[in-house]
Amino acid sequence: MTRVVGVRHTDGSTLVGRLNDAGTEVEVVAGLDEFWADPEAMLERAPTGPTLAVGAARLVPPVLPGARVVCIGLNYLEHVAEGSYADEALPPYPTLFARWPASLTVGGAGVPVPGDEDGLDWEGEVVAWVGRTLLDADPDEALAAVVGYSTFNDLTARRAQKLTSQWILGKNADRSGPLGPMVPAKEIGDLRDGLRIRTRVNGEVVQDATTDQMAYTVGDTLSLISRTLTLRPGDLLATGTPAGVGYARTPPWLLQPGDVVEVEVDGLGVLSTPIVEHSRRAELAR
Numbered sequence: 001m002t003r004v005v006g007v008r009h010t011d012g013s014t015l016v017g018r019l020n021d022a023g024t025e026v027e028v029v030a031g032l033d034e035f036w037a038d039p040e041a042m043l044e045r046a047p048t049g050p051t052l053a054v055g056a057a058r059l060v061p062p063v064l065p066g067a068r069v070v071c072i073g074l075n076y077l078e079h080v081a082e083g084s085y086a087d088e089a090l091p092p093y094p095t096l097f098a099r100w101p102a103s104l105t106v107g108g109a110g111v112p113v114p115g116d117e118d119g120l121d122w123e124g125e126v127v128a129w130v131g132r133t134l135l136d137a138d139p140d141e142a143l144a145a146v147v148g149y150s151t152f153n154d155l156t157a158r159r160a161q162k163l164t165s166q167w168i169l170g171k172n173a174d175r176s177g178p179l180g181p182m183v184p185a186k187e188i189g190d191l192r193d194g195l196r197i198r199t200r201v202n203g204e205v206v207q208d209a210t211t212d213q214m215a216y217t218v219g220d221t222l223s224l225i226s227r228t229l230t231l232r233p234g235d236l237l238a239t240g241t242p243a244g245v246g247y248a249r250t251p252p253w254l255l256q257p258g259d260v261v262e263v264e265v266d267g268l269g270v271l272s273t274p275i276v277e278h279s280r281r282a283e284l285a286r
Helices: 032-037 039-044 077-082 139-144 218-226 278-284
Strands: 004-008 014-019 025-031 051-053 058-060 069-073 095-099 104-106 124-130 146-153 177-179 196-201 204-210 236-238 260-265 269-276
Touching: 004 025, 014 032, 025 032, 032 039, 039 146, 058 104, 124 196, 124 218, 124 260, 139 146, 139 218, 146 260, 146 269, 177 269, 218 236
Parallel strands: 069 236, 104 177
Antiparallel strands: 004 014, 004 058, 014 025, 025 051, 069 095, 124 146, 124 236, 146 177, 196 204, 196 260, 260 269
């Protein structure tokens, strides 16, 4: 399995490379801008840079600072039915909201609970990475432009999310978007074939579904977006979470400092995230 990650260089720039099978080393392929200028070619390119030990390198998401991170809300029917939207009909178009790249982090990085929250909620997902420019694309063209997929956890500050009808505040808490390595799309296939996605909290399975249960497909959604704004290589689409989130349980169950949440997706691996104290936010933001 090819796993593409970002590495923060000592000069502050970001490099992109391949994680070895053991997860101990990164073989550098290109700089961040160079990689996203032609990601399909870069995935075929032999590493040309140094090999860095993971323990000595700071892994970061290989995300362009200006990338758009578009997220689908309410994309699994059972998730719609379990929450406060249960009495509403599925709309003809997906609910879309945005994350900023600054909210993203990597597996293993601690995510703090914001001070006004009783905890964070988990949302195990798959992210699709756009590899070509898309403008007024049809669904087949849009799907063909997906260059890779990653595991993702759309950790949500529910109190902030529900303050208004817009979800952006609750979806952009500090470091609340852990993102796994990118695996090339050709190694994964079509999400409509059904990849199993599971979320575990402290080892207990809390979400278990397959990606063929999505109401809004990747191709259809990227096509829809491209009819309003031009998508560029390096933009991301978070595809939504299945049923089993914490706020919909009786009583509600939210993540607390000391908890560990894992998202596992067939072919994409396991994304593990520790939840930490709010007091460490300043340290983690450095």
